[in-house]
Amino acid sequence: MRVRVINSKKIIYEGNAKEVILPGEDGEFAVLDFHQAFLYSLTAGIIRIILSDWEKKEAKKTPKKVSAVRINIRKGLAKMVSNELVIMM
Numbered sequence: 286m287r288v289r290v291i292n293s294k295k296i297i298y299e300g301n302a303k304e305v306i307l308p309g310e311d312g313e314f315a316v317l318d319f320h321q322a323f324l325y326s327l328t329a330g331i332i333r334i335i336l337s338d339w340e341k342k343e344a345k346k347t348p349k350k351v352s353a354v355r356i357n358i359r360k361g362l363a364k365m366v367s368n369e370l371v372i373m374m
Contacts, residue, residue: 286305286369287300287301287370288300288302288369288370288372289371289372291372291374298354300334301337302334302335302370304334305333305370306333306335307327308328308329308330309328310327320368321365322366322367325362327361327362327363328360329359331355334353334354334355335352336353358372358374359374361373
């Protein structure tokens with residue numbers, strides 16, 4: 286799935302992911318490829334973006350090996366439509 290994490294000033298993360306774990310109002314929840322469309326309120330916590338195999342190959346070209354991205358969030362919204370997850374902080 287395509288993932289974008291944005292705030293009012295810039296794009297914080299943009300790329301492909303195999304799984305995204307979000308801190309929601311009712312606890313953490315995972316979003317996988319082709320998840321049903323939703324709009325959900327997020328609370329304080331950590332967004333964990335597990336990279337797809339292709340993104341892992343690209344990350345290996347850098348000196349640091351990366352398999353996941355972590356982003357702190359205070360609150361926000363997550364919207365999933367057409368296999369694209371947009372997280373607004």
